[in-house]
Amino acid sequence: MSGIVALFLIIGIAFNCLGAIALYRFPDVYTRLHGATKATTFGSIFTSLAVVLYGFTKWAYTGEPRFCVLAVHAILALIALLLTNPTGAHAIARAAHRSGVMPKRAVVDKLAEREGKW
Amino acid sequence: MGSYVVVTILSYLFYLILTMSSGDLGLWSSSELVVGIPVALVAGLAGGRVFGEYVPASLLNPIKWVLFLYYVFVPFFIAMAKANIDVAMRVLTGKINPGIVRIKTGLKKSMSLTFLANSITLTPGTLSVDVDEESNDLYVHWIDVKNIEPEPAEVCGDFPQWARRIAE
Amino acid sequence: MMELGGWFMMAGVLLVVFGFLAVGRSALGPTVPDRVVGLDTLNTYVVAAMIVFGAAFDSVIYVDIAIVYALLSFVATLFIARYLERGL
Numbered sequence: 001m002s003g004i005v006a007l008f009l010i011i012g013i014a015f016n017c018l019g020a021i022a023l024y025r026f027p028d029v030y031t032r033l034h035g036a037t038k039a040t041t042f043g044s045i046f047t048s049l050a051v052v053l054y055g056f057t058k059w060a061y062t063g064e065p066r067f068c069v070l071a072v073h074a075i076l077a078l079i080a081l082l083l084t085n086p087t088g089a090h091a092i093a094r095a096a097h098r099s100g101v102m103p104k105r106a107v108v109d110k111l112a113e114r115e116g117k118w
Numbered sequence: 119m120g121s122y123v124v125v126t127i128l129s130y131l132f133y134l135i136l137t138m139s140s141g142d143l144g145l146w147s148s149s150e151l152v153v154g155i156p157v158a159l160v161a162g163l164a165g166g167r168v169f170g171e172y173v174p175a176s177l178l179n180p181i182k183w184v185l186f187l188y189y190v191f192v193p194f195f196i197a198m199a200k201a202n203i204d205v206a207m208r209v210l211t212g213k214i215n216p217g218i219v220r221i222k223t224g225l226k227k228s229m230s231l232t233f234l235a236n237s238i239t240l241t242p243g244t245l246s247v248d249v250d251e252e253s254n255d256l257y258v259h260w261i262d263v264k265n266i267e268p269e270p271a272e273v274c275g276d277f278p279q280w281a282r283r284i285a286e
Numbered sequence: 287m288m289e290l291g292g293w294f295m296m297a298g299v300l301l302v303v304f305g306f307l308a309v310g311r312s313a314l315g316p317t318v319p320d321r322v323v324g325l326d327t328l329n330t331y332v333v334a335a336m337i338v339f340g341a342a343f344d345s346v347i348y349v350d351i352a353i354v355y356a357l358l359s360f361v362a363t364l365f366i367a368r369y370l371e372r373g374l
Contacts, residue, residue, distance in 0.1 A: 016304055032311075070340060095371045
């Protein structure tokens with residue numbers, strides 16, 4: 001079981017690392033949002049799942065209720081993260097476009113066409 | 119009136135989850151059970167209006183919850199894993215061909231549109247940027263544009279159908 | 287069995303390092319939305335790190351604070367986005 005927890009941690013850290021690299025690797029705000037949002041959300045799911053798994057296993061072995069609480073609250077934090085992350089990304093993308101930051105190297109921009117900026 | 123009751127009950131259940139395994143009465147202590155009631159009433163009064171206005175009442179149907187859980191753990195999780203491998207390849211190679219395209223969703227309620235927009239943001243190569251409030255069409259930033267006027271299925275698979283089934 | 291404290295600790299420290307990388311993006315810019323993206327990513331890393339530290343130090347309070355932090359940082363992001371769109 002501890003092997004699975006460690007594996008989840010490693011996967012989560014790898015994807016989170018990818019998100020941090022994506023912030024520097026991509027040319028404009030939209031592509032950065034792509035990398036940052038997807039990779040960090042997926043990575044955080046795995047690190048949180050590692051904590052949930054750890055909490056439930058410890059609870060099963062020792063019977064101390066605080067490990068169960070740890071796991072349940074980690075699930076709640078994970079749900080909060082999953083609901084808020086894509087919504088925040090959407091808000092930033094919309095605000096960026098409305099404040100006049102256009103996507104670089106774009107082949108098509110229907111939204112700017114509607115607003116007559118393309 | 120009904121919406122206030124529903125929100126109050128949901129707030130009380132949420133309070134119970136947060137104060138789990140605090141004491142003597144099974145998993146909960148008796149004082150927590152009592153204190154939760156006024157807290158849930160205040161939360162219900164404050165947030166009751168939201169339910170029914172933005173969140174449709176059909177979401178109380180348990181079949182939709184089962185569908186939702188299936189959706190999150192099977193098609194959505196697979197799409198998300200694909201998305202991350204895709205992003206990983208793009209981060210390593212730096213190959214992008216971005217653009218903002220418009221897709222027709224055919225959804226009517228704001229809740230299902232929110233659901234679809236969030237799904238799109240977390241799945242391969244797409245990021246929802248804006249919504250046309252009259253026709254409920256989404257403007258999607260697509261990192262690898264293959265077609266300037268794509269069908270919804272090209273961009274986001276069968277997610278609009280799922281959104282209609284679950285959130286409408 | 288389950289001597290995983292060191293693993294959790296290391297994962298948390300790495301997440302904090304990635305958080306500093308996100309701060310670097312915020313400092314470099316160049317446009318304002320770029321800085322907001324850095325901030326948003328930093329928030330995600332902080333929440334993930336808090337959950338992992340909760341397991342590393344065996345205390346639930348870290349995870350509780352992570353829940354509140356996630357919700358409040360979301361509100362902050364929405365406010366900044368709204369401000370960028372049309373002022374307060």
